[in-house]
Amino acid sequence: MAADPRLARAVDPRRTATPPQPPPPPPPTQSEQKSLGGYDGVDDGNPGSEPRKEEESFKLRFCTVCASNNNRSMEAHLRLSLAEYPVLSFGTGSLVRLPGPSITQPNVYSFNSTSYQSMYQELEAKDPRLYRANGILPMLERNRSVKWGPERWQDWPVGMPRLSEFQQGKGSKGAEGGIVDVVITCEERCWDAVVDNLIERGSPLNRPVHVINVDIKDNHEEALVGGKAILDLADSLNEAANEERIEGDGKASFDERVPELLAGWQERWPQLPALWTLGWF
Amino acid sequence: MAVALQDQLTQLESARQIVLKDPGLYPQIVSGILPIVGANARLELRRWGAEFLSETFSSPVFPPRQKEDSAVGVLGTLKDLLEIPGEDAAVVKSIVQTAASIYGLVFHYIVANPHDVPIWNQMASIKQNVLKRWDTGPAGVRICCIKFVQKIIQVQTPGVIADPRRPEQNEISLAIVPRDHPMIPPSKLEPEASGLLDRLLNVFQEDHSDAVLVDATLNCLGMLLRTRQSISNKIISAILNFNPLKQANSPMTPKAKVQVKSMERTTRALLMNMYRRNENGPFAGRIKAYVDRFTQLRQDIFDEGSRKRVFPSEPTDGLDNTKRRRLDAELPPRRPSNIPALPPGPNSFKQLFTLTTDQELANFDVTSLPPQLMVNITLPVLARVDQQALTEAINHVRARYLSLISPNRNLPQVGALGDDEEDYEPDFEPSEDREQIINKADALPPEDSLQMPTDLALGPFKLPQPPPLTAEETEQIGKGVITKVFDKMNSLEEPSALKRQKPGLNRLAGSNYDKEAWVTVITRLATRASAGLDDESDEEEGSKALVKKGGPGSSLSDAIRENLWKHIIEDFRARIGIAIAWLNEEWFSDRIQNQAANNSKEGESLPQPKQHYEYWMLRVLDGIIPYLDAKDKLLIRFLSEIPEVNERVLVRVKGLARDPERVQLAVNTLLYLIMMKPPARDIAIDALEDLWRNYDDVKAPAAKHLAKWRPQVLISEVKPSTAPSINGGKPEDIKSPPPSTLTHTSSSTGGDQMETKQEGLPVAAAG
Structure with missing residues (x-):
């Protein structure tokens, strides 16, 4: 793993967020809460240009969650899927909200039924200059290459096989069973929503799931940093899960080690406060 | 061999893909796979098989009826796998998850097939095996044991029978077991569940519970709290007595921080979920208090509260407050030190006009000088006095005077408080307030234009008093x-x-x-x-x-x-x-x-x-x-309990009678006042009489009561309901003698009611 050049970078706790290329035109309204168009991360740091080692057969399955399933969770989704992890992603908001011409006029779409492609087309027709400048179109471009459209966490039928055409995309391989081992949320209220929702569902499946929050600000630079951090976390979790599976070594249980791994990760990424619990599907 | 193994796994995986596509095939595939992944198979196969079984029996698309049949079929395999000495943790984990999923199914099967002893025995020995691992297994297994135990408790305590006519829709619980079941008599199962619950909740009392176990327990209790009335109080009490921060003794390792925070937040999530579900429940108050207390404690421990004071990390532009503030901070103190502030408390005129700091001079009594000398001194001084200094001095005195006569002068001085606060909150930055005060001061006439900021060495800064409110x-x-x-x-x-x-x-x-x-x-x-x-x-x-x-x-x-x-x-x-x-x-x-x-x-x-x-x-x-609606008791209660009722009130009550539906309400209210509120009795009777005279709808009900309380009215009154205009010409038509009797009951006394408004009579009648 140490040979992986991306990991060497990810370990650096300094914020090396500045992409090699110049950042896009000045992002408008920094303070805005909504996702501000994660700038397409494909060219940056070429996270997928070299395939991961294939001999690790066991992979933890991940799920990334943010408010609108557009910026932060999708950046992380892309990162994890390029690292060959099975990964799903969801939003916990009531609707998909993307920034509009002003803070009071967001573009609103419904979850589960709107594709990234249709959002892209609509916004491109509305005002291509604005939406390209604020990073929304590049973000949607990235998203449509990852999966069909934003999905809502609360509507997710956990354990339902994901084989339909709409559910295919990057990272869907290995997650066909419709279940994951680790949920990573990108904001504390999303963590709250996920944990509460799991309690609400009544844990009918008896399957444990680690729910981890990594607090990422909702703008595209932070989403890039957050995506790297999440990949770093995923790698260290997966490594531990694989160690547990080494035959004959039964003492270091993966689930037990999660707090310790997270603490270690937190030292590497002090600017992204983390939170964890073990829940049930 | 390795190649063969890989092939086998690939085949198994493709079989899995088939059932994921078509859940109807689960029964065949499960029974077909069992021999391949049994206790004698290689570890990789056992792992795959155990994982597959746990996925299969948790799958929401596997139809429940068939799932139950398959569950009964896999018991033997599960038992064998669990009994392999030193079995791999990953396999055991998956098997325990599977056991949790099938426990209810097997239970349901036994309810319907009370004589299938071997099946129940297999389930029982799986249960025993799992419970043995609860305390000793690796943490990953232990959390699954916790979930398994939660499932047993859920099954073995009575739930709610949703619809007795459709038993197949009922949730699996003790409630569906016949009282006289030969193998699983409820009288034996419920105590077992209760004992397991005690053991489950024990995790909250131990001194060094692992966070992963605590979280696993908390996160699976929601279902029991919601659907198992009989035990929910016990569970909530146990949680409310749990102190998630007890391991938070400084200094904490980063790992301990993650764990403590996790336990606190998970407890909070579960409690808030319960709270939202029933905000008026018996525990709502305690839950709220608990959550508030621990939020506060957590913030204290992790110093999260200070986070909000951190300046934004975004780049700041020239208009940013932080920069403006810094400029202001460099201003010299406005108030020159040589014009003393007025001492607090009542001030004399002498104090008001004294601007010098020289004590000797201030105490000098001018009246001791002869007037002639005064004139000689004052005139030349006035002639060459600095105009600016004079204006300044006058303004100063004027400002003092205004502040003295201001009516709010006696309000508590907020400035004094500000000083204290500074001590309590080291990072309290009062610059905002100072800025505001300075802005206010700018509006005042200049006081210190003479005062040059020459003394560059800054004296101790004293927060100026805020202006009076x-x-x-x-x-x-x-x-x-x-x-x-x-x-x-x-x-x-x-x-x-x-x-x-x-x-x-x-x-x-x-x-x-x-x-x-x-x-x-x-x-x-x-x-x-x-x-x-x-x-x-x-x-x-x-x-x-x-x-x-x-x-x-x-x-x-x-x-x-x-x-x-x-x-x-x-x-x-x-x-x-x-x-x-x-x-x-x-x-x-x-x-x-x-x-x-x-x-x-x-x-x-x-x-x-x-x-x-x-x-x-x-x-x-x-x-x-x-x-108010027609049957409202509210008005009566209100009028009976307020201390005083007067005519204006009754005007409003009478107003009710305009609405035909509320006539009865008006009459009943008046009647109540007449009967139960003697001080208001007379005016209430007057009001009733008025109603009787002026509202047709009220005639009948009012007459009934008037007959008792003021019968003379009925006698003396004409019947105005049909043709009031006929009598319109008569003066004093209120007291005009009746051409006909209105009611039979009062007709006999009609003759002697000439003194109409005799107040005493009805009151006496009431007694």
């Missing part, structure tokens, strides 16, 4: 306080009816800090706190009108009253008690003030106190009357 500010802040008190009151729960009954006459109002206490505090604040103080502000009105000019309270107490009124009207059915308590206070306060006014000597200028009771009583009444 103006009347408007006071009022605004007062209103803020009122709103706060109301919020506080609203946030408190209603005391349960049971508790409220207890103290009886020994009750001390406002003694325990519940909602009722706040109601008492608020009503007394409104009626007593500033009684008599407000009146002066209205003196120029000159009018001694009982009803004050409208509009939201011009004084603090009126603002409270206004809020109280709104509060009551918002939900008057629930809050009528508050209205009554308040109006009683108002009435009492009015009386006390009247007494005080009368006791003072006649010549004294003490103004007649303003009366509030009637105005507010009528407003409350006006607020509720439009919403």
Whole structure:
């Protein structure tokens, strides 16, 4: 793993967020809460240009969650899927909200039924200059290459096989069973929503799931940093899960080690406060 | 071999893909796979198989009926896998998850097949095996054991029978087991579940519980809390007695931090979920208190509170506050040190005009000089006095004088408080306030234009006193306080009816800090706190009108009253008690003030106190009357419990009779007042009579009661219902003799009712 050049970078706790290329035109309204168009991360740091080692057969399955399933969770989704992890992603908001011409006029779409492609087309027709400048179109471009459209966490039928055409995309391989081992949320209220929702569902499946929050600000630079951090976390979790599976070594249980791994990760990424619990599907 | 293994795994994987696509094939695939992944298979296969089984039996698409059959079929394999000595943790983990999923299914099967002993025995030995691992296994297995135990408890305590006619839809629980079941008699299962629950909740009491176990337990309790009434109280109590921060002793390792925070947040998530589900439940208050307490503690421990003071990390532009603030901070102190501030407390004129700091000079008595000498000195001095310095000095004295005569002078000095706060909060940055003060000071005439900022060495900085509050500010802040008190009151729960009954006459109002206490505090604040103080502000009105000019309270107490009124009207059915308590206070306060006014000597200028009771009583009444329906007891209760009823009230009651549907309400209310409120009896009878005369709809019901209370009216009255205009010409038509009798009962006494308004008679009749 140490040979992986991306990991060497990810370990650096300094914020090396500045992409090699110049950042896009000045992002408008920094303070805005909504996702501000994660700038397409494909060219940056070429996270997928070299395939991961294939001999690790066991992979933890991940799920990334943010408010609108557009910026932060999708950046992380892309990162994890390029690292060959099975990964799903969801939003916990009531609707998909993307920034509009002003803070009071967001573009609103419904979850589960709107594709990234249709959002892209609509916004491109509305005002291509604005939406390209604020990073929304590049973000949607990235998203449509990852999966069909934003999905809502609360509507997710956990354990339902994901084989339909709409559910295919990057990272869907290995997650066909419709279940994951680790949920990573990108904001504390999303963590709250996920944990509460799991309690609400009544844990009918008896399957444990680690729910981890990594607090990422909702703008595209932070989403890039957050995506790297999440990949770093995923790698260290997966490594531990694989160690547990080494035959004959039964003492270091993966689930037990999660707090310790997270603490270690937190030292590497002090600017992204983390939170964890073990829940049930 | 390795290649063969890989092939096998690939085949198994493709079989899995098939059932994921077509869940109807699960039964065949499961039974087909079992021999391949059994206890004799290689570890990789066992792992795959165990994982597959746990996925299969948790799958929501596997039809329940077939799932149950398959569950019975896999018991043997599960048992064998568990009994392999030193079995791999990953396999055991998956098997325990599978066991949790099938426990209910097998249970359901046994309910229907009470004589299939071997099956239940297999399940029982799996259960024993899993329970043995609960305390000793690796953590990953232990959490699955916790979930398994939760499932046993869920199954073996009675649930709710949703629909007895459709047993197949019932949730699997003890409630579906026949009392006389040979193998799983409820009398044996329920104690077992109870024992397991105790053991499960034990995790909250141990000193060094692992966070992963605590979280796993907390996160699976939701279902039990929701659907198992009989044990939910026990569970909530256990959680409320749990201290997730007990391991938070400094210094914490980063890992311990993650764990402690996790336990606290998970506890909070579960409790908040319960709280939202039932905000009026018996535990709601305790849950809220618990959550608040631990949120505070967590913030203290992890110092999260300080995070909000951190400056934003985004780049700041030139307009940013932080920069502006820094510029201001470099200004020299405005107040020159050689003009002393007035000492606090009452000041003499001498102090007011003394600008020098020289004590000797200040104490010099000018009157000791002969006037001629004074003139000789003063004239030349005045002639060459620096104009600017003079203006400056005059302004200074003027400012002092203005501050002295300002009515708010006696308010507490906020500045003194500010100093204290600085001590408590080391990072409290008062620059904002200073900026505001300086801005205010800029508006004043320049005081220090002579004072050059020459002394570059800054003396100790003294926070200037804030300017005194103006009347408007006071009022605004007062209103803020009122709103706060109301919020506080609203946030408190209603005391349960049971508790409220207890103290009886020994009750001390406002003694325990519940909602009722706040109601008492608020009503007394409104009626007593500033009684008599407000009146002066209205003196120029000159009018001694009982009803004050409208509009939201011009004084603090009126603002409270206004809020109280709104509060009551918002939900008057629930809050009528508050209205009554308040109006009683108002009435009492009015009386006390009247007494005080009368006791003072006649010549004294003490103004007649303003009366509030009637105005507010009528407003409350006006607020509720439009919403009353025909059967409402509320009006009767209100009128019977307020201390005084007058004609204006009855006018409103009479108004009800205009609505044919509420005629009965009006009559009943009057009748109640007649019977139960002797002081109001006469006016109530008058009102009834008036109704009888003027409202056709009221004729019959009113007549019935009038017959008892004032029969003479009925006798003496013409029947105006059909043709009132005929009698219109008669003077005093109220007392005109009746051309016909209206009711049979009163007809006999008709003759001797010439003195119509004889008040004493009906009262006597009532006794």
